[in-house]
Amino acid sequence: MSSARSTDDRTAAARIRDAAIVSFGQAGFDKTTVREIAAAAGVSPGLILHHFGSKAGLRAACDEHVIAEFARSRNEAVDSGTTDPFAAMAGIEREAPMMRYLLQSLREGSEAAATLFDGLVEESARLMEHSVEEGQLRPSDNIHDMAVILVAWQFGGLLLQEHVARAFGAEPLTAAPAPRHIRAVLEILTHGVFADSRYEDAWNNLESSGEPPPHGETTAPGRGTGSGAGGSAARKRTSEAKER
Amino acid sequence: MSSARSTDDRTAAARIRDAAIVSFGQAGFDKTTVREIAAAAGVSPGLILHHFGSKAGLRAACDEHVIAEFARSRNEAVDSGTTDPFAAMAGIEREAPMMRYLLQSLREGSEAAATLFDGLVEESARLMEHSVEEGQLRPSDNIHDMAVILVAWQFGGLLLQEHVARAFGAEPLTAAPAPRHIRAVLEILTHGVFADSRYEDAWNNLESSGEPPPHGETTAPGRGTGSGAGGSAARKRTSEAKER
DNA sequence: TAGGATACTGAACATGAGTTCAGCGCGTTC
DNA sequence: GAACGCGCTGAACTCATGTTCAGTATCCTA
Numbered sequence: 001m002s003s004a005r006s007t008d009d010r011t012a013a014a015r016i017r018d019a020a021i022v023s024f025g026q027a028g029f030d031k032t033t034v035r036e037i038a039a040a041a042g043v044s045p046g047l048i049l050h051h052f053g054s055k056a057g058l059r060a061a062c063d064e065h066v067i068a069e070f071a072r073s074r075n076e077a078v079d080s081g082t083t084d085p086f087a088a089m090a091g092i093e094r095e096a097p098m099m100r101y102l103l104q105s106l107r108e109g110s111e112a113a114a115t116l117f118d119g120l121v122e123e124s125a126r127l128m129e130h131s132v133e134e135g136q137l138r139p140s141d142n143i144h145d146m147a148v149i150l151v152a153w154q155f156g157g158l159l160l161q162e163h164v165a166r167a168f169g170a171e172p173l174t175a176a177p178a179p180r181h182i183r184a185v186l187e188i189l190t191h192g193v194f195a196d197s198r199y200e201d202a203w204n205n206l207e208s209s210g211e212p213p214p215h216g217e218t219t220a221p222g223r224g225t226g227s228g229a230g231g232s233a234a235r236k237r238t239s240e241a242k243e244r
Numbered sequence: 245m246s247s248a249r250s251t252d253d254r255t256a257a258a259r260i261r262d263a264a265i266v267s268f269g270q271a272g273f274d275k276t277t278v279r280e281i282a283a284a285a286g287v288s289p290g291l292i293l294h295h296f297g298s299k300a301g302l303r304a305a306c307d308e309h310v311i312a313e314f315a316r317s318r319n320e321a322v323d324s325g326t327t328d329p330f331a332a333m334a335g336i337e338r339e340a341p342m343m344r345y346l347l348q349s350l351r352e353g354s355e356a357a358a359t360l361f362d363g364l365v366e367e368s369a370r371l372m373e374h375s376v377e378e379g380q381l382r383p384s385d386n387i388h389d390m391a392v393i394l395v396a397w398q399f400g401g402l403l404l405q406e407h408v409a410r411a412f413g414a415e416p417l418t419a420a421p422a423p424r425h426i427r428a429v430l431e432i433l434t435h436g437v438f439a440d441s442r443y444e445d446a447w448n449n450l451e452s453s454g455e456p457p458p459h460g461e462t463t464a465p466g467r468g469t470g471s472g473a474g475g476s477a478a479r480k481r482t483s484e485a486k487e488r
Numbered sequence: 489t490a491g492g493a494t495a496c497t498g499a500a501c502a503t504g505a506g507t508t509c510a511g512c513g514c515g516t517t518c
Numbered sequence: 519g520a521a522c523g524c525g526c527t528g529a530a531c532t533c534a535t536g537t538t539c540a541g542t543a544t545c546c547t548a
Binding site: 030031106107109113114117118121128132135136137138139140142145146148149150152153155156157158159160162163164166167168179180181182183184185186187188189190191192193194195196197198199200203207 | 274275350351353357358361362365372376379380381382383384386389390392393394396397399400401402403404406407408410411412423424425426427428429430431432433434435436437438439440441442443444447451
Binding site: 256257287288289290291294295 | 524525526527528529
């Protein structure tokens with residue numbers, strides 16, 4: 001009957017690791033106890049330490065496994081010629097606890113998360129460049145930086161899933177975003193939010209005029225990330241020195 | 245700074261609460277110990293329990309205070325006629341630990357975070373509508389939904405600050421985003437990322453044809469949140485050299 | 489088949505953290 | 519002036535949790 005468990009019955013170490021990925025992904029590293037993982041994997045707490053040395057060692061193993069798994073799935077996507085990276089990731093996201101693990105890692109700031117984040121940025125940038133050539137995306141000389149932002153927004157939105165879902169009156173657990181959600185995202189990514197390019201122009205003027213990047217006061221339109229509203233852009237001068 | 249103690253020395257309870265906001269904001273609720281807070285506030289651990297009943301009670305008090313404080317600062321912004329919500333928030337964000345507290349709450353999913361998130365969405369939507377009337381934002385019949393997304397992205401990006409900063413080669417601790425960051429955000433919010441409205445149109449057709457929202461496969465362009473697309477490099481010169 | 493290593497268990501240990509509690513100083517009230 | 523209440527202390531308690539360890543079963547090798 002090993003056929004049911006496709007990869008045959010995993011070794012105890014693998015069961016522990018998989019159970020840990022699930023638990024860490026659900027409750028986070030700190031709130032998950034070794035005993036819980038042991039119970040979920042059907043082994044004794046001692047065995048975990050026997051195999052992984054410590055709880056931290058277990059996490060390291062999970063990190064490594066998840067990173068490898070993501071890399072594998074990415075390669076598969078590339079091989080199969082999928083153009084959309086998130087279509088590829090959707091498969092993972094939907095059923096696998098690994099996405100939850102990734103999100104928790106992102107939340108907790110583990111090192112694995114940094115690796116994955118950087119990998120996703122790089123890959124997204126590459127795919128975006130490809131899409132520009134295909135005429136799907138608008139050209140820009142900032143593709144890489146935009147990829148950073150878009151990946152951050154993507155995962156940031158996922159981190160706040162609960163709140164976003166609540167706002168859209170959807171179940172927080174659903175993997176698929178609510179139609180209203182999709183619609184709003186599409187609208188923003190298709191048209192932007194500003195009525196014209198005044199803010200962008202103002203910023204470009206600021207930069208090209210050799211002005212050193214304003215610190216602390218840039219917030220007006222630049223920070224617009226969030227609400228976009230944006231006030232009077234460039235006319236904010238500042239005396240840097242004020243500091244503290 | 246001595247003279248600054250305008251409100252005279254706060255009561256021990258207030259000192260505890262303020263110290264807790266700082267500590268919770270830096271390390272998170274779980275990783276902060278009652279003893280640490282006590283030390284920071286210059287009181288004994290026992291006093292914290294005396295005043296707040298429990299560590300959870302202390303958090304509740306912090307939540308309440310932060311929520312009230314945010315509401316106050318919002319009202320002030322409204323009274324002073326500030327058009328840009330994030331300009332108003334920048335004041336808080338820059339110097340106050342409350343933003344850090346908020347972000348940690350968002351990370352940990354506390355109830356206060358939900359309240360604040362919803363409040364910010366509502367306020368952003370209102371301000372965005374106002375900005376549309378002023379001609380700064382492009383009109384839309386989805387303003388509220390877009391506000392949800394933008395607030396989520398804003399805070400999501402803040403949650404991933406560390407990774408974003410790393411990608412831009414900036415210090416993770418800096419409050420002000422890197423120039424490259426601002427530039428990329430402005431570009432996206434000004435022009436969007438798609439070359440044309442094909443994805444939006446496709447989605448609208450899907451919806452108007454009465455199709456139930458596709459599940460799990462919507463990902464292609466819809467999910468575009470993240471990388472959706474790609475661009476051409478065009479990389480080149482520009483401010484890069486200057487930066488650093 | 490013997491012997492040893494490896495997988496594994498479960499009780500015990502150590503520590504850290506939240507919480508309890510008896511008591512102290514001090515201002516206020518009767 | 520004594521009694522009371524309140525803010526406050528700090529040692530002690532309890533419990534959860536990561537970790538250790540002595541011991542047992544199981545499998546591989548000579």
